[in-house]
Amino acid sequence: MAEYFVARGLPVPPELRRTPLTDWRRWSLIGATLAILYIGVRLLDIDLSRANPEYAGTRIISLLQWDLRILTPQNEFETFWDTAGGLMIITIFLGVVATAISIVFALPLAFLGARNIMTGNPVAAAIYGVARVLFTVMRSIDVLIVVIIFSVIFGLGSAAGVFGLAFHNIGVLGKLYSEAIEGIDPGPPEAITATGATRFQVVWAAVLPQIVNPFISFSIYRLDANVRLAPVLGFVGGGGIGQYLFQTINLFQYNKAGLIIFLIVITVAAMDFASAQIRKRLV
Amino acid sequence: MPAFLEIRDLVKVYPRGARALDSISLDIRKGEFVVLIGLSGSGKSTLLRCINRLVEPTSGRVIFEGTDVTLVNGRDLRQIRRRIGMIFQQFNLVRRSSVFANVLAGRLGYRSSWRTVASRPSREDVALAFENLERVGILEKAYARADALSGGQQQRVGIARALMQQPQLMLADEPVASLDPATSHSVMKYLEEINKTDGITVICSLHFLSLARRYATRVIALKDGKVAFDGKPADIDEERFKEIYGQEAIEVEIGPERSRPQPLSATEAALLALAQDTDVGRVSDR
Numbered sequence: 105m106a107e108y109f110v111a112r113g114l115p116v117p118p119e120l121r122r123t124p125l126t127d128w129r130r131w132s133l134i135g136a137t138l139a140i141l142y143i144g145v146r147l148l149d150i151d152l153s154r155a156n157p158e159y160a161g162t163r164i165i166s167l168l169q170w171d172l173r174i175l176t177p178q179n180e181f182e183t184f185w186d187t188a189g190g191l192m193i194i195t196i197f198l199g200v201v202a203t204a205i206s207i208v209f210a211l212p213l214a215f216l217g218a219r220n221i222m223t224g225n226p227v228a229a230a231i232y233g234v235a236r237v238l239f240t241v242m243r244s245i246d247v248l249i250v251v252i253i254f255s256v257i258f259g260l261g262s263a264a265g266v267f268g269l270a271f272h273n274i275g276v277l278g279k280l281y282s283e284a285i286e287g288i289d290p291g292p293p294e295a296i297t298a299t300g301a302t303r304f305q306v307v308w309a310a311v312l313p314q315i316v317n318p319f320i321s322f323s324i325y326r327l328d329a330n331v332r333l334a335p336v337l338g339f340v341g342g343g344g345i346g347q348y349l350f351q352t353i354n355l356f357q358y359n360k361a362g363l364i365i366f367l368i369v370i371t372v373a374a375m376d377f378a379s380a381q382i383r384k385r386l387v
Numbered sequence: 388m389p390a391f392l393e394i395r396d397l398v399k400v401y402p403r404g405a406r407a408l409d410s411i412s413l414d415i416r417k418g419e420f421v422v423l424i425g426l427s428g429s430g431k432s433t434l435l436r437c438i439n440r441l442v443e444p445t446s447g448r449v450i451f452e453g454t455d456v457t458l459v460n461g462r463d464l465r466q467i468r469r470r471i472g473m474i475f476q477q478f479n480l481v482r483r484s485s486v487f488a489n490v491l492a493g494r495l496g497y498r499s500s501w502r503t504v505a506s507r508p509s510r511e512d513v514a515l516a517f518e519n520l521e522r523v524g525i526l527e528k529a530y531a532r533a534d535a536l537s538g539g540q541q542q543r544v545g546i547a548r549a550l551m552q553q554p555q556l557m558l559a560d561e562p563v564a565s566l567d568p569a570t571s572h573s574v575m576k577y578l579e580e581i582n583k584t585d586g587i588t589v590i591c592s593l594h595f596l597s598l599a600r601r602y603a604t605r606v607i608a609l610k611d612g613k614v615a616f617d618g619k620p621a622d623i624d625e626e627r628f629k630e631i632y633g634q635e636a637i638e639v640e641i642g643p644e645r646s647r648p649q650p651l652s653a654t655e656a657a658l659l660a661l662a663q664d665t666d667v668g669r670v671s672d673r
Contacts, residue, residue: 305495
């Protein structure tokens with residue numbers, strides 16, 4: 105095959121010069137991957153001797169033997185909102201409120217963090233840079249860590265959970281929104297600028313109509329993610345059903361924990377389904 | 388008497404060093420239909436955009452009815468832009484918005500930012516929008532989404548939007564480069580009509596010399612950012628043509644002028660019907 109190229113004075117394609125089985129590059133890549141994995145396993149010192157299948161078996165069974173009493177108030181001091189169902193609803197709203205707060209802040213910030221909006225003068229370019237750094241910083245701290253920090257400020261409970269979740273999400277939504285703004289067709293803004301419109305009017309008439317759908321889509325995606333995250337926040341002091349779950353696990357009340365986990369799974373699955381359906385319709 | 392539009396020693400050097408305009412000087416008189424020709428990259432688009440400052444010139448002056456466009460900013464610049472309409476090769480309509488909303492947007496320069504958000508369009512603006520839609524012959528499409536229209540129709544929406552500014556000058560950047568020959572003529576005729584009826588001066592860049600010969604009262608050819616020819620369309624002979632477009636170029640005719648696109652052949656009609664049949668798409672989705 106290579107003669108075809110040699111006879112015509114053309115460079116021989118590398119695919120013809122190498123056979124896959126003897127190519128040293130391929131083998132060295134495979135070797136390097138295996139070596140890294142070996143080092144990793146040795147460093148981790150994975151120890152299976154502490155595993156106790158008999159004990160685990162009894163616990164898994166008690167996870168499935170749900171204690172249904174936690175679904176109803178147990179004494180005169182408890183209301184519906186102290187039951188697992190009530191706490192689950194509260195936790196869903198924890199995610200909803202956090203998403204709403206983050207949308208309110210991310211929306212205006214996203215325009216400041218979009219390069220195609222912030223052009224023309226050095227001040228605008230500087231604001232763009234600050235907004236982008238802000239998004240990156242807010243996004244790079246994991247939600248659980250943010251909630252731990254916020255629980256120091258606000259004390260244990262829903263406040264730390266809501267504000268921590270919102271803080272992280274301003275970074276995520278700000279980045280997603282501003283990238284949607286940067287991805288618009290530059291033609292319409294150019295045309296509206298040419299009509300003598302102000303910068304604000306250009307955004308209103310030519311940018312906003314182009315980003316409504318991606319914005320709604322991203323917001324629903326984050327709402328979905330936040331409702332999924334909300335139950336975990338209680339583990340680090342963020343309030344909601346997570347706090348209750350953490351308590352039951354620490355008290356070895358696996359009959360209660362199992363039912364709470366089941367409630368969370370149902371909620372997350374329903375949220376996942378609804379969000380996918382809505383977003384599919386928007387595209 | 389000062390010229391309607393005076394361009395003096397206009398230079399544009401892009402940040403990467405490309406010299407798009409190399410000391411251009413032109414006088415455009417009121418009522419002219421000027422066609423800019425030249426190869427891609429010869430500076431036609433840059434020249435048009437320097438006139439309304441969509442592109443910032445590096446040096447030189449652009450004097451529009453006695454005001455130096457390169458010296459004004461903010462409100463003054465917007466008020467000059469308001470008097471200069473512009474249409475584009477890619478039409479630059481907001482695709483998701485209605486035709487009517489797109490046309491109405493041409494009036495934004497006359498309204499405050501606050502009123503854009505807080506109040507409904509005025510009776511006069513709505514009436515003007517319908518008047519202009521009727522003028523370009525797409526009144527019945529007023530409430531269709533802009534991207535549901537054909538290319539020629541979209542460009543007519545672009546013209547209607549620019550007319551909302553009640554401009555004295557119309558800039559057209561390759562307005563027919565994305566259109567087929569028959570539609571090209573229909574769009575060019577609307578430009579010719581506003582030039583003759585309203586006395587709007589037109590500066591239009593085109594790829595095809597045959598279109599320039601048909602519509603221009605004056606042809607300006609650009610080559611490497613300089614004026615290579617400036618005169619009557621009839622004065623461009625073969626020698627001049629080769630100067631502008633290079634030795635190897637051959638002048639091509641753009642198709643015959645037709646007022647209406649030709650009817651579709653039976654096969655084309657069937658293919659179109661199949662493509663538009665949404666049920667076909669839905670079945671394949673399942």
